[in-house]
Amino acid sequence: MLEVVSEARSHGGRQLVLRHGSRATGTPMTFSLFLPPQAEQGRVPLVTYLSGLTCTHANVTDKGEYRAACAAHGLAFLAPDTSPRGEGVHDEEGWDIGLGAGFYVDATQAPWSANYRMWTYVTEELPALIAADFPILDMGRQAITGHSMGGHGALTVALRHPGRFRAVSAFAPIVAPSEVPWGEKAFSRYLGDDRASWARHDAVALLKSGARTADILIDIGTGDPFFAEQLTPERIERAAAAAGQPLSLRRQEGYDHSYFFISTFMAEHLAWMTERLR
Numbered sequence: 673m674l675e676v677v678s679e680a681r682s683h684g685g686r687q688l689v690l691r692h693g694s695r696a697t698g699t700p701m702t703f704s705l706f707l708p709p710q711a712e713q714g715r716v717p718l719v720t721y722l723s724g725l726t727c728t729h730a731n732v733t734d735k736g737e738y739r740a741a742c743a744a745h746g747l748a749f750l751a752p753d754t755s756p757r758g759e760g761v762h763d764e765e766g767w768d769i770g771l772g773a774g775f776y777v778d779a780t781q782a783p784w785s786a787n788y789r790m791w792t793y794v795t796e797e798l799p800a801l802i803a804a805d806f807p808i809l810d811m812g813r814q815a816i817t818g819h820s821m822g823g824h825g826a827l828t829v830a831l832r833h834p835g836r837f838r839a840v841s842a843f844a845p846i847v848a849p850s851e852v853p854w855g856e857k858a859f860s861r862y863l864g865d866d867r868a869s870w871a872r873h874d875a876v877a878l879l880k881s882g883a884r885t886a887d888i889l890i891d892i893g894t895g896d897p898f899f900a901e902q903l904t905p906e907r908i909e910r911a912a913a914a915a916g917q918p919l920s921l922r923r924q925e926g927y928d929h930s931y932f933f934i935s936t937f938m939a940e941h942l943a944w945m946t947e948r949l950r
Contacts, residue, residue: 683743684709697756710746717813722822737935756787776825779862815839815945827875831883839948841889847908848876879911893927
């Protein structure tokens with residue numbers, strides 16, 4: 673059962689924050705959902721946004737500047753949390769592992785496997801829950817996006833669910849987590865040493881193995897301090913070109929990794945998605 677944590681009117685629509693008990697994670701989970709004014713007259717398409725390291729649902733809800741564009745285009749906007757939380761949930765020192773850093777995988781290694789089942793949560797449990805509780809959402813018209821770790825999540829979720837999403841975008845995504853320090857640290861803890869299991873959560877590896885999705889739009893700032901070591905956008909450019917996967921990757925001069933960057937291009941991403949969600 674969903675509990676309404678808060679509700680506010682915005683741009684003629686409703687900004688909700690909701691909480692429920694998750695079967696996937698075994699913990700309470702909180703997420704935000706914006707319903708545009710068009711939802712009062714008929715069904716509306718859904719955009720899911722997956723957040724990055726250290727974030728909760730609140731970062732994009734407070735700083736993402738998506739509501740005006742969603743209201744203009746008639747888009748619902750869903751923002752889940754990035755990890756399980758609560759008493760007894762395992763954590764480690766460091767901001768890039770544990771709480772706020774679930775990497776959108778189902779952990780197979782103890783002690784993480786007890787709660788860190790974010791893949792099942794974002795691909796199965798949460799979509800089923802909101803479809804049942806909000807029939808105004810048109811689940812046949814979906815798009816997905818995300819930032820950094822969430823960009824990794826958006827790309828891999830879309831590549832492994834062909835046909836579910838009509839458009840996929842990402843802000844500064846980790847495109848090849850199997851090959852960069854952030855991903856190597858998280859995958860080794862959550863998934864163990866079997867790199868075949870890592871490949872199922874690596875967008876570049878998925879493209880190389882034959883996975884395909886709808887059009888992809890990626891923005892990344894040339895001033896991003898993680899550009900060369902963690903994000904490596906050239907890897908997905910090469911993989912997409914070799915695979916014939918439609919991809920537009922834009923290097924935005926001087927922008928960094930923050931929500932100043934994300935909010936600048938959010939409206940463009942939502943307009944681009946709208947064209948594909950008609």
